[in-house]
Amino acid sequence: MIQFSIYRFDPDKDSKPYVQDYELDEAKLDGRQMLLDAILLLKEQDESLSFRRSCREGVCGSDAMNINGRNGLACITPLADLKQPIKLNPLPGMPVIRDLIVDMEPFYKQYRSVKPWLMNDEPEPEIERLQTIDNRKKLDGLYECILCGCCSTACPSFWWNPDKYLGPAALLQSYRFLVDSRDKATNERLDELEDPFRLFRCHSIMNCVEACPRDLNPAEAIHKIRKLLLARSS
């Protein structure tokens, strides 16, 4: 039997959250190895258990949750690596809608605020804006972000100031457009970041790097933004 301790909260019924224990017969997994497979079977036992999931292969980012104290995606977390009872909690610091489902809006608002799209007023070429191979390489390690929220919700600076600090995910995206050779709004983007809160609440705690299920490095991207600001001012 696999043991679970899962955070439960239904605002319609419960006055406060509680932890519910579950057991799952390993035979039912039938060879499936990931945590999400087990949670889906738990939902067959107790259909009131709520969580998000979609692609079940680490691409959509819906099933981000706090697994034994660390943020990660249930669908790509092998059950064999987890100590029992497996403790599942919603992403820390976010408003809980129900059980493991959190309101991602504070996270998305910060993401939107970095204007995550190409800004370029130059006349459009007939087919597409080309990049050199070297310029394209600068986007590696940045464009892969799936916006699951594991990094930002693992960041103490984001916990204390989710309304003012952009958080690692939004800053990684910000750098992705700062460094894009086709984007012409670098100066405006940097202006928006030069503020005690939006960028400089990062204290290089590095939880973001540890949490990222895609092995990206938001802390490094943030450091590169600081270097861009420094280069611009000197």
Place this chain on the structure above:
Amino acid sequence: MALGVSERGSSRSGLGEWVVQRLTAVYILIYIIVALVVLSFSPVTNHAGWLSLSSGLIFQISTLMFIFSILAHAWLGLKSVFLDYVHSWRVRFVLQTLLATLLLGSAVWALLVVGTWR
């Protein structure tokens, strides 16, 4: 809005503070290393030794810079802690005023002490 996104603030001090904090940290580290090396090669064992060391102009200036670096570093570091955790600007204002008084007082004190070195 409880969890809306704040507008960019009017202060543009983020980068400058970040740079100063790092520069002061580097200076503090260099001073400590140099002081340890110098003292281990020619240890000060008595009052006369201390007098001859503290009468040097280079020692006086570098030590004052060391003290001021620590004070500046403490100001920026603690201000950063206040920005992180203290969300009421009124409380933050009081805390920063107390801190500034303490640090400026320390700076004056350091000047007075070093001023007596001949």
